[in-house]
Amino acid sequence: MQDLxxxxxxxxxxxxxxxxxxxxxxxxxxxxxxxxxxxxGRGRNLNQSAVKEYALTQNLKVMQPTNLKSEEFLxxxxxxxxxxxxxxxxxxxxxxxxxxxxxxTFNLHASLLPQYRGAAPINWAIINGETKTGVxxxxxxxxxxxxxxxxxxxxPIAPTDNAGSLHDKLMDTGSELVLKTVNLIASGKVKTQxxxxxxxxxxxxxxxxxxxxxxxxxxxxxxxxxxxxLSPYPSAWSYFMNGEKEIxxxxxxxxxxxxxxxxxxxxxxxSKKELKVAVKDGYLSIKEIQLPGKKKMDVVSLLxxxxxxxxxxxx
Numbered sequence: 001m002q003d004l005x006x007x008x009x010x011x012x013x014x015x016x017x018x019x020x021x022x023x024x025x026x027x028x029x030x031x032x033x034x035x036x037x038x039x040x041g042r043g044r045n046l047n048q049s050a051v052k053e054y055a056l057t058q059n060l061k062v063m064q065p066t067n068l069k070s071e072e073f074l075x076x077x078x079x080x081x082x083x084x085x086x087x088x089x090x091x092x093x094x095x096x097x098x099x100x101x102x103x104x105t106f107n108l109h110a111s112l113l114p115q116y117r118g119a120a121p122i123n124w125a126i127i128n129g130e131t132k133t134g135v136x137x138x139x140x141x142x143x144x145x146x147x148x149x150x151x152x153x154x155x156p157i158a159p160t161d162n163a164g165s166l167h168d169k170l171m172d173t174g175s176e177l178v179l180k181t182v183n184l185i186a187s188g189k190v191k192t193q194x195x196x197x198x199x200x201x202x203x204x205x206x207x208x209x210x211x212x213x214x215x216x217x218x219x220x221x222x223x224x225x226x227x228x229x230l231s232p233y234p235s236a237w238s239y240f241m242n243g244e245k246e247i248x249x250x251x252x253x254x255x256x257x258x259x260x261x262x263x264x265x266x267x268x269x270x271s272k273k274e275l276k277v278a279v280k281d282g283y284l285s286i287k288e289i290q291l292p293g294k295k296k297m298d299v300v301s302l303l304x305x306x307x308x309x310x311x312x313x314x315x
Contacts, residue, residue: 001186004103007031007082013050014167015088017175018108022086023058025179031080033090036064069094084185086178087140098140103185105140108178110170111204112136112152114195117145118204122170123163126229128202129221132156133166135174137181139192148192150181162231162253207234214238214251216266216314220282224256235290240268243309252296253288268312275299277314 006027008019011034022029032055037046048056055062061080065073074096085105087093098105111121112134118124125133134154141147153173157166184190205211207230214223214236230236235250263269263278270276276283290296291306 001183002083002188003028004083004182004186005030005081006182007033007077007080007085007101008051008088009033009085009090009093010051010088011035011049012089014110014171014174015090016050016054017171018086018088018178019051019054021175021179022182023060027179027182029058029060030082031061031063031077033063033065033077035091036066068097084182086182088174088178092144093140095142106137106150106181106185107140107145107147108174109136109138109145110167110174112154113138113145113149114198115202116204117201119206121204122167123207123229124202124204126157126161126163126166127226128229129225130157133170135170135177137177138195146195148194150184150190150192151177153177162228164232209237212236214314216277216279218279220256220258220279220284223279223284224254227251227254231288238314240312240314242268242312247292249292250290250296251286251288252290253286255285255287256282257285258282264313266313266315268308268314270303270308270312272303273300275303275308 006029008029010019032051034049034051037048039045040047052062063076067073077100082101084101084103087105087107109121111125113136116124132154134152136152137150138147139150155169155173212230212234214226227236231252235252237248237250240247240249259282261278265278265280267278274285276285286299288296288298289302
């Protein structure tokens, strides 16, 4: 088995697990590429990426280019003489970067490709009510998430999973798959297959304010899945009309109840321990919520200190 010179590209916590597994299995990481430090918080102090923080603890060479096409970065990258590059949760690479190593550049994607290509595969799998997803390693080409597949592992989605718990499952399974893929490439045993052409592709669109807002006209299970798929981040949200005051609320946890009723859609029904919203085929019971300027709280704590006016509704 060859001792490959590996350059690793990644930024968030999701990528750390893969880098850590490679380091712990004595893979030769000659460089780590991550996002530039960003100002955060009230003090606007510079924040390091999760990948950079871990890489520095392992005394790995870290590079933080702002322009992946710059001559300076390309020269520095070439000087590392990488045999293989690995991408986990990083931005799109130009061809001048991904085509550099002799063994190519592979990516770990958090779905069973070709389904859920795009920016938010973990979220959309839950939002769409899937019962399984997985992780895929594939060689990068000139389009987004379309390259030849190396390996895939299926992961079940439990009814109790949200985006956070599924993220962690896929992160752990993905790190194992990254190590397996490196070993296949190093031993010369790697085989690839082209992604199947599919007439019903589901896309993992980037999340934004419009597609994370709750539509209270939809069935209760669809709304419940939206909440699960956006919890804990970026969170599903809604306008809440409480008396004459309209506020924006974030909703993190719900329980669906399928039941016939005559309530107006979006109507809020509350008691000392329950807050639920009427939808067309039942009620959505809210378990965790966040008001403007407040921390996330369970609904019982909310109802202890917040008055729900009669006639309140979500829209």
